[in-house]
Amino acid sequence: MSDNKKFMFVNRKAPYGTIYALESLEVVLITAAFDQDVSLAFLDDGVYQLKKGMQTKGIETKNFSPTYRALEDYDVEKLYVEKEAMEARGLNEDDFIVGVTVLSRAEMGKLMDEQDVVLSF
Amino acid sequence: MLHIVNKSPLTSGTLESCLNTMVDGGDVLLIEDAVYAATAGSAFESKLSAAMGRCKVHVLMPDLEARGLGDRLLAGVSPVDYAGFVALTVSNKNCQSWL
Amino acid sequence: MASIEVGGKSYETDEEGYLVNLGEWNAEVADYIAKTESIEMTDQHWEVINFLREYFDEYQIAPAVRVLTKAIGKKLGAEKGNSEYLYGLFPYGPGKQACKIAGLPKPTGCV
Numbered sequence: 001m002s003d004n005k006k007f008m009f010v011n012r013k014a015p016y017g018t019i020y021a022l023e024s025l026e027v028v029l030i031t032a033a034f035d036q037d038v039s040l041a042f043l044d045d046g047v048y049q050l051k052k053g054m055q056t057k058g059i060e061t062k063n064f065s066p067t068y069r070a071l072e073d074y075d076v077e078k079l080y081v082e083k084e085a086m087e088a089r090g091l092n093e094d095d096f097i098v099g100v101t102v103l104s105r106a107e108m109g110k111l112m113d114e115q116d117v118v119l120s121f
Numbered sequence: 122m123l124h125i126v127n128k129s130p131l132t133s134g135t136l137e138s139c140l141n142t143m144v145d146g147g148d149v150l151l152i153e154d155a156v157y158a159a160t161a162g163s164a165f166e167s168k169l170s171a172a173m174g175r176c177k178v179h180v181l182m183p184d185l186e187a188r189g190l191g192d193r194l195l196a197g198v199s200p201v202d203y204a205g206f207v208a209l210t211v212s213n214k215n216c217q218s219w220l
Numbered sequence: 221m222a223s224i225e226v227g228g229k230s231y232e233t234d235e236e237g238y239l240v241n242l243g244e245w246n247a248e249v250a251d252y253i254a255k256t257e258s259i260e261m262t263d264q265h266w267e268v269i270n271f272l273r274e275y276f277d278e279y280q281i282a283p284a285v286r287v288l289t290k291a292i293g294k295k296l297g298a299e300k301g302n303s304e305y306l307y308g309l310f311p312y313g314p315g316k317q318a319c320k321i322a323g324l325p326k327p328t329g330c331v
Contacts, residue, residue, distance in 0.1 A: 012132075013132075016154075016184075017128075033286065045131060051190065052189055053191075054188060055186045055187060055191065056187040058182070062280065063187075063280065066278060067281050069279060070287075073283065073287045073291055074287055089131070089160075090163045090193070091162075
C-alpha cells in the first residue's frame with residue numbers, strides 16, 4: 001500500500017497509577033483496523049506495563065496485561081523495549097508477558113526518528 | 122510523622138524530596154506507582170536502602186502485587202495491607218501526602 | 221441504569237443492552253438476549269459464543285470482527301472463519317450481536 005505510514009506509540013508511564021497505559025493500548029487496538037505500520041515503544045516507566053504476573057484483585061482494577069498478548073491477532077507485532085530503562089528497573093526480557101525486541105536508547109531514538117507519526121502516552 | 126508517596130521514583134523527584142526532607146524516625150508509606158521504589162534491582166534501591174537506616178519504609182502490597190512485583194519486595198521494607206495503611210495513619214500524630 | 225429480567229432475577233445492562241457485570245452471565249441470560257436480537261440460538265451460534273468467552277477469558281478483550289473472523293478460522297476451520305458464515309449467524313454483526321449475547325463488552329477496535 002502506497003499510503004502506508006509508520007506509526008509509533010511511545011509508552012512512558014507505569015500502569016494503574018495513571019490511565020495512560022490503558023488508553024494507549026485501547027487506541028492501538030482501535031487504530032489497528034486501519035492497516036498501517038504500527039510500532040509500540042516502551043521507554044522509562046513504560047517498561048513496567050509489560051511485567052508478567054500482575055494480580056489486580058487487591059486494587060479492584062482490571063488487569064489489562066493479557067491484552068498485550070492479543071496484539072498479534074491485530075497484526076501489531078513490533079514491540080520495542082528500551083534496554084537502559086529495563087535494566088534500571090531490575091527487569092530482563094523474561095519478565096515480560098509478550099515477546100519484545102530490546103533496543104538501546106540510541107537505537108530507539110533512531111527508530112523514533114524514522115516514523116511518520118509518533119503518538120505519546 | 123507519616124509520609125505517603127504515590128509517584129514512581131524513576132519518573133518523579135517526589136520520593137527523593139520526601140526522603141531528603143523528613144526528619145529521622147518517621148514512617149514512609151509507598152503506594153500506587155511509588156511501590157516500584159520497594160523492588161529489588163531498581164536503580165532507586167540504594168537510595169531507599171540508605172533511607173531505611175533512619176526511617177521505617179512500608180509498602181502497600183495490593184499495589185505491588187497489581188504491578189506483578191509482589192515477589193520482588195526489597196529486604197527491610199515492611200509490607201502492609203489496607204488495614205495496615207489505616208493503622209499507620211492512626212499511630213502517627215500527623216501525615217503528609219506528597220503530591 | 222437499564223436492566224433485564226430473566227428467570228425472576230434482574231440483570232443490570234447498559235443503555236444498549238450489554239450486561240454490566242460480566243460475572244452474572246449464564247446460558248439463560250444468553251438465550252434471553254438472543255431473543256431480543258431476534259436470534260434463535262443453535263449449536264453453531266453457541267460455538268461462536270463459547271469461542272468469544274474463551275477469547276475474553278484469555279485476553280481480557282472482545283476481539284474486533286476482523287480479528288474474530290481470523291481467530292475462528294484458525295480454531296474452527298476456514299468454512300467458519302469467514303464473514304458470510306458469521307454474518308449468517310449474527311446478521312447485525314458478529315462483533316456487536318455475539319458479544320452482547322456472550323455477556324461481553326462491545327468489541328475493542330469496533331469502529
